[in-house]
Amino acid sequence: KAGVTQTPRYLIKTRGQQVTLSCSPISGHRSVSWYQQTPGQGLQFLFEYFSETQRNKGNFPGRFSGRQFSNSRSEMNVSTLELGDSALYLCASSLASGVFPEAFFGQGTRLTVV
Amino acid sequence: TQLLEQSPQFLSIQEGENLTVYCNSSSVFSSLQWYRQEPGEGPVLLVTVVTGGEVKKLKRLTFQFGDARKDSSLHITAAQPGDTGLYLCARTLIQGAQKLVFGQGTRLTINP
Numbered sequence: 001k002a003g004v005t006q007t008p009r010y011l012i013k014t015r016g017q018q019v020t021l022s023c024s025p026i027s028g029h030r031s032v033s034w035y036q037q038t039p040g041q042g043l044q045f046l047f048e049y050f051s052e053t054q055r056n057k058g059n060f061p062g063r064f065s066g067r068q069f070s071n072s073r074s075e076m077n078v079s080t081l082e083l084g085d086s087a088l089y090l091c092a093s094s095l096a097s098g099v100f101p102e103a104f105f106g107q108g109t110r111l112t113v114v
Numbered sequence: 115t116q117l118l119e120q121s122p123q124f125l126s127i128q129e130g131e132n133l134t135v136y137c138n139s140s141s142v143f144s145s146l147q148w149y150r151q152e153p154g155e156g157p158v159l160l161v162t163v164v165t166g167g168e169v170k171k172l173k174r175l176t177f178q179f180g181d182a183r184k185d186s187s188l189h190i191t192a193a194q195p196g197d198t199g200l201y202l203c204a205r206t207l208i209q210g211a212q213k214l215v216f217g218q219g220t221r222l223t224i225n226p
Contacts, residue, residue: 004156033212043157043202043216056213090156094212100145100164103212105156 002026004093004106012112018079021109025072025093031055032074033103034066037088046089049074081113117141118203118217126223130192135220137203138185144206146186147214148177151200193224 005024013019025032033056034046045058049068066076072093078085088110092103119138127133137146145164149157161170163179163186170177174197176189190197200221204214 031212033214035214042218043204043214045213045215048212058213092156092212092214100147100162100206101212102159102162103214105158107154107156 004091004104006089006091006106006109008109009107010110010112012114013081015081015083015113017081018077019081019111021076021078021089021091021111023074023076023091023093023106025074025091026104029093029095029104030072031094031101032068032072033092033094034074034076035090035092036060037090037108038086043090046076078111083113085111086113087111117215118205120201120203120217120220122220123218124221124223126225127193129194129224129226132189132191133193133222134187134189135201135222136185136187137217139205140184142183144183146179146183147204147206148186148188149202149204149216151202151219152198157200157202190222193222195224195226198222198224 007022031050033048037043048056052068063079068074088108090108092105094101094103121136147162148160151157161177166183167181168179174191178187200219202216202219204216207213
């Protein structure tokens, strides 16, 4: 079956702009999580969506937001981009069943803010 | 707050050697996962350990969960160039939810 698909793979934006990233989870997976990966901070949890509702949130400013659609596809939006937002943004999907659900990651979107 | 400390951060060894990487925490965790991430790809789950003292093997990789469930190790026997990558440990903060906290990772390079 198809894996987690993230689009676009690469993106260059100017400081102050906003950006929307997309994630299509594995078919049947209802949980979608977003992570930011940078060389300095490593992988950090942004938020998780389940059945169109934000279920968990990390410690990121309100400029970072997301949503999930009825087909479980998810989008992440970053407004008023800053240079420090340059990172690899990863999406992970899971069945969200069981005590320790397995996360399947996409290839990520590499965002560069100039 | 960095809840998981991984060591070493970088490791470069020759093909055929053995190696161990570590993941430590000051607090007890209910489970721990190990991932491998290759350049240009997302992390891929290798194993989940749950029980204190648990040992799991995946071909040449051996994963161990400490008795006190505060630490874990990954041992690779006879490393191969294909083992090159970033190894990450992660813990779930909320059971049943996908909220993972990752260590900084160990960047492993196996030289032919």
